[in-house]
Amino acid sequence: MTTIAPITPADLDEWLPLWNGYLTFYEAALDAEITAATFERLVDPASGIHGAFARDDDGTAIGVVHWLTHPATWTTTDYCYLEDLFVAPDARGTGAGRLLIEHVRDWAEEHGSAKVYWLTAESNATARALYDRVASHSGMIQYQIKTA
């Protein structure tokens, strides 16, 4: 059975391949210092960035999710932003992704966030097949301005 487990400071070697797999999926490359800082913040309860693994029967980390909360003008509580979700290719289709999203929803409920939301590429049909089952499509599209 797939279970959810926290990410601890001892888990860097398990987290790294999942994180790198996620970056490769997005054809993205990040400086090693950013990856190191991200892991440090994930395992620092005071950082505001949270994460969890999905582990299989053998205890192997097969998926990962990261999230954070922020204040919002449309609620007196917080919104919870699910930033990263990745399941190892050979573990897909077994419910790990769904379980990771449910974990963030439960966490958000427990911590008083008014909603969980996330972004995905319009073309990410695999992810959207899952999202359409567990969430509602807001209809919003994203714009961004990068700063120097």
Ligand SMILES: CC(C)(COP(=O)(O)OP(=O)(O)OC[C@H]1O[C@@H](n2cnc3c(N)ncnc32)[C@H](O)[C@@H]1OP(=O)(O)O)[C@@H](O)C(=O)NCCC(=O)NCCS
């Ligand atoms: C998106 C992703 C996290 C889904 O993880 P997963 O563990 O395979 O998802 P699940 O096994 O929980 O699938 C949940 C549902 O989606 C369905 N599903 C999964 N893969 C599917 C596919 N390729 N086509 C259609 N439906 C699919 C399953 O049937 C399941 O539905 P059900 O529970 O009602 O039977 C995974 O494919 C992934 O890591 N992709 C690459 C990275 C990525 O796209 N991340 C998200 C970026 S926003």
